[in-house]
Amino acid sequence: MEDAVLIIGAGIAGINAALNAADYGFKVYLLDDTPSIGGVMARLDKTFPTNDCSICIEAPKMYEVDNHPNIEILSNTEVRKIKKGKDGFKVRLVKKARFVDEEKCTGCGACVEACPVSVLDELDGKVGGKRKLIHLPFPQAVPNVVVLDPDCRYGRMREQGACVGGCVVDCSQCRECPIALCVKACEKEGKDAVRLWQSNKNINLEVKSIIVASGLMPSEPPTGLFGYNEYDNVITNMHFERLMNAGGPTGGEIIRPSDGRHPKKIAWIQCANRGLAKGHLPYCSKVCCMVANKQTIIAKEHDPEVEAIVFNMDLTAYGKNFWEFYQKAREQGVRYIRARPFAVMEDPQAKNLIVSYEDRDTGHLMEEEVELLVLSVGLIPTDRNSKLAKALKLKLDKFGFFREKDPLISPLETEMEGIYVCGGALGPIDISESVVQACAASMKAVQRVGQASQ
Numbered sequence: 200m201e202d203a204v205l206i207i208g209a210g211i212a213g214i215n216a217a218l219n220a221a222d223y224g225f226k227v228y229l230l231d232d233t234p235s236i237g238g239v240m241a242r243l244d245k246t247f248p249t250n251d252c253s254i255c256i257e258a259p260k261m262y263e264v265d266n267h268p269n270i271e272i273l274s275n276t277e278v279r280k281i282k283k284g285k286d287g288f289k290v291r292l293v294k295k296a297r298f299v300d301e302e303k304c305t306g307c308g309a310c311v312e313a314c315p316v317s318v319l320d321e322l323d324g325k326v327g328g329k330r331k332l333i334h335l336p337f338p339q340a341v342p343n344v345v346v347l348d349p350d351c352r353y354g355r356m357r358e359q360g361a362c363v364g365g366c367v368v369d370c371s372q373c374r375e376c377p378i379a380l381c382v383k384a385c386e387k388e389g390k391d392a393v394r395l396w397q398s399n400k401n402i403n404l405e406v407k408s409i410i411v412a413s414g415l416m417p418s419e420p421p422t423g424l425f426g427y428n429e430y431d432n433v434i435t436n437m438h439f440e441r442l443m444n445a446g447g448p449t450g451g452e453i454i455r456p457s458d459g460r461h462p463k464k465i466a467w468i469q470c471a472n473r474g475l476a477k478g479h480l481p482y483c484s485k486v487c488c489m490v491a492n493k494q495t496i497i498a499k500e501h502d503p504e505v506e507a508i509v510f511n512m513d514l515t516a517y518g519k520n521f522w523e524f525y526q527k528a529r530e531q532g533v534r535y536i537r538a539r540p541f542a543v544m545e546d547p548q549a550k551n552l553i554v555s556y557e558d559r560d561t562g563h564l565m566e567e568e569v570e571l572l573v574l575s576v577g578l579i580p581t582d583r584n585s586k587l588a589k590a591l592k593l594k595l596d597k598f599g600f601f602r603e604k605d606p607l608i609s610p611l612e613t614e615m616e617g618i619y620v621c622g623g624a625l626g627p628i629d630i631s632e633s634v635v636q637a638c639a640a641s642m643k644a645v646q647r648v649g650q651a652s653q
């Protein structure tokens with residue numbers, strides 16, 4: 200059995216855990232079930248409380264991982280099952296077909312340009328984001344390799360113009376397509392990397408310890424909540440993050456989905472989907488107050504004339520320099536109103552939102568008309584956690600996050616000896632805490648490798 204560690208999930212927690220364990224001299228397999236490493240942080244604009252550019256911090260680490268002699272990245276790969284032995288684990292993985300030869304693709308983008316079909320991007324679709332059927336997950340993706348949407352390969356997108364019109368054959372049945380535009384464009388570049396007939400591949404590994412770093416995701420508010428999915432200009436804090444981002448769907452222009460105008464008055468509703476009602480989250484997601492602070496400050500940096508209002512009942516400012524960060528937003532003119540709005544109506548002509556609330560400081564019923572409304576929604580476990588927990592024979596808590604053996608005396612350890620957990624896989628968390636936990640989990644994992652090797 201190899202002196203190796205398997206890390207499941209390659210967000211900022213998994214990346215840091217991998218670098219730590221690899222620097223200790225151990226072989227690390229860093230696995231992610233999406234086509235690129237990076238996780239949520241790779242999609243953020245800036246990070247509180249310093250407002251440093253998120254990808255500028257993470258990308259160098261992603262490249263370090265990619266070039267580390269002890270780290271092997273397994274992107275687009277899922278864990279199917281594990282078997283615990285005396286010294287470690289036998290692991291069965293499935294590398295999902297990306298329909299591109301990873302060794303040959305250089306991410307030149309010729310195939311993307313040639314692809315005739317654009318579809319709504321899963322992350323940015325609501326704020327105008329589109330992607331091609333063959334695409335790079337995001338500009339700094341690692342590995343720098345495109346991925347083909349299987350809907351194209353199975354011929355499901357033909358009515359939208361894929362691929363070159365005349366062909367009626369299901370690509371998955373046709374081994375060597377001579378007419379697909381992406382295939383032709385790639386061949387023209389002299390690479391021959393598009394593989395329409397690629398299939399999933401099983402991989403077997405033997406490792407001595409495992410770290411689960413499967414992270415978290417922003418929740419989707421229920422339709423109708425404060426006009427969400429009913430009114431065009433009601434979006435979530437993740438959508439707003441993407442609007443601010445120069446690498447996002449609007450190239451960093453903060454514009455309204457309804458008309459592409461720059462809004463001059465924006466409001467945030469904190470704890471938008473928190474509570475005991477159906478579809479709500481009964482816990483505090485810790486980061487949303489600072490995310491709203493960050494977004495108000497950046498919105499005003501983009502346009503100093505922007506009026507920013509935050510409706511909140513509480514303030515969660517638990518971390519180092521968080522309180523000062525909140526003060527900074529106030530100094531820059533952000534208005535905090537102690538209220539939980541009870542109604543949002545749309546002005547059908549202007550597409551503005553009229554927010555009704557009781558000001559808890561004065562007791563008065565009030566209204567604010569804003570041009571864009573941002574719902575600060577909570578963080579939830581990754582939607583693949585239950586499948587992963589089943590494969591690893593681990594337990595989840597009642598919300599779907601991984602459970603520690605004992606958070607007080609055995610933090611980051613699980614009921615299964617040799618498997619550790621860190622970052623958003625355990626619950627809502629910020630980046631710096633995720634990194635700290637990743638360091639600790641990797642230390643436990645390499646200790647375990649050492650013990651098992653003796």
Ligand SMILES: Cc1cc2nc3c(=O)[nH]c(=O)nc-3n(C[C@H](O)[C@H](O)[C@H](O)COP(=O)(O)OP(=O)(O)OC[C@H]3O[C@@H](n4cnc5c(N)ncnc54)[C@H](O)[C@@H]3O)c2cc1C
Pocket residue numbers: 207208209210211212213230231232233235236237238239240243245246247248276277278412413414415416417436437440486490493578581583584587621622623624628629630631633
């Ligand atoms: C809108 C928004 C703004 C934020 N802004 C800030 C900020 O400014 N500052 C800050 O400190 N924090 C911020 N955060 C929080 C920050 O995103 C998290 O702290 C951080 O992403 C946690 O890192 P992670 O690696 O644990 O998880 P993730 O970033 O979620 O990464 C987990 C990785 O695991 C992969 N994965 C999931 N399931 C599986 C599986 N079954 N098999 C294989 N791979 C899997 C995922 O694809 C992903 O790549 C923000 C969050 C949101 C939603």
